[in-house]
Amino acid sequence: MVMRLLLKPLPASWPAPARPPGLRGLLARLRDLAAAVRRHEDVHERLRRAATQALVWQAYQQTLAEQERQRRRPAAFAQAWKNHLTALLAADTVEITGRPAITAADRDPDLAWSLYAAVSRARAEAIARAAATPSRPRHVADSPASWYEFTIAAEDHPLGRVQYTVCQPCGVGLLRGISFPLEWQFCGLGTLALRELETRHPSLTWYTTDQYEHARSFYERYRNRSTSPWTDEPQPCPHV
Numbered sequence: 601m602v603m604r605l606l607l608k609p610l611p612a613s614w615p616a617p618a619r620p621p622g623l624r625g626l627l628a629r630l631r632d633l634a635a636a637v638r639r640h641e642d643v644h645e646r647l648r649r650a651a652t653q654a655l656v657w658q659a660y661q662q663t664l665a666e667q668e669r670q671r672r673r674p675a676a677f678a679q680a681w682k683n684h685l686t687a688l689l690a691a692d693t694v695e696i697t698g699r700p701a702i703t704a705a706d707r708d709p710d711l712a713w714s715l716y717a718a719v720s721r722a723r724a725e726a727i728a729r730a731a732a733t734p735s736r737p738r739h740v741a742d743s744p745a746s747w748y749e750f751t752i753a754a755e756d757h758p759l760g761r762v763q764y765t766v767c768q769p770c771g772v773g774l775l776r777g778i779s780f781p782l783e784w785q786f787c788g789l790g791t792l793a794l795r796e797l798e799t800r801h802p803s804l805t806w807y808t809t810d811q812y813e814h815a816r817s818f819y820e821r822y823r824n825r826s827t828s829p830w831t832d833e834p835q836p837c838p839h840v
């Protein structure tokens with residue numbers, strides 16, 4: 601979604617009216633407008649819009665690159681992105697890999713800020729609307745354990761995925777993996793996913809597989825707040 605707003609050709613009449621009818625409506629309108637106006641555009645204006653869009657995208661990428669270390673929550677992320685964009689718009693020339701240098705004449709600050717506002721809003725909406733899809737079971741032959749998978753999605757856009765196994769006879773759940781791209785980390789979605797897991801399969805003792813360092817600290821913090829038992833024991837039961 602963010603990629604689409606920042607990478608696909610922009611319509612000439614951007615920005616759209618102030619209140620978009622949700623993510624889906626925003627994206628649909630963007631697509632329609634882009635298709636309708638593309639052939640009538642002035643070439644110079646089109647290049648200027650593309651350069652401006654590249655600046656907003658670059659600022660977004662700079663902010664994303666800092667996430668591993670900074671772990672910014674959504675509001676702080678939006679502010680950091682804004683700061684990066686301010687700096688890029690103030691620079692005499694901006695070099696972005698794979699395209700000509702962008703000078704002051706090549707960019708449109710009003711458009712940059714409209715685009716920033718639209719994408720920020722879409723991002724905040726996606727986080728606010730994120731919900732878990734139903735668990736899809738995949739039974740394993742000759743085992744009482746069942747594999748499941750669900751996604752955390754905003755409307756139809758998947759933001760992350762959870763995979764786990766449940767052994768009802770042993771009262772055991774094993775979280776096999778929870779993966780969100782960096783873009784959707786530190787937004788509370790991992791917590792949402794684990795709460796959902798506990799709600800769908802209550803009364804189990806939960807185990808986790810070995811995880812990367814940052815995931816490990818997330819589990820530790822989550823476990824301390826959870827009412828379900830989460831354990832460090834290595835072997836859940838013979839079936840999972």
Ligand SMILES: [Zn+2]
Pocket residue numbers: 744745767769770771772837838839840
């Ligand atoms: Zn078992």
